Amino acid sequence: QVQLVESGGGLVQPGGSLRLSCAASGFSFSRYVMTWYRQAPGKERELVARIIGAGGSTNYADSVKGRFTISRDNAKNTLYLQMNSLKPEDTAVYYCNAIVGLPFWGQGTQVTVSS
DSSP states (O other): OOEEEEEOOEEEOTTOOEEEEEEEESSOGGGSOEEEEEEOTTSOOEEEEEEOSSSOOEEEOTTTTTTEEEEEETTTTEEEEEEOSOOGGGOEEEEEEEEESEEEEOOOEEEEEOO
């Protein structure tokens, strides 16, 4: 069965960095588009970044362009999100997503940006 497990969240000061990971299993990871989403309190879930399976083509929400980098290690079945220059408005639960017939989600990892 498809499983997605996020890790790497935490509390960081404004301007700091975090790297999130998403360990995937139960499907041919390298073949699928992988996406990071986030959901802040009282707000809808929003797309943060997406990466295509083989070629590594990426796209980003305007709010994170130039600060966040999505990447993947297909040998390790792992998706990453490097987050730099973090802002308080980046505070949210971050989820990884794969559509393997149906959409699958991890449990999420909390990122809090605060001084």
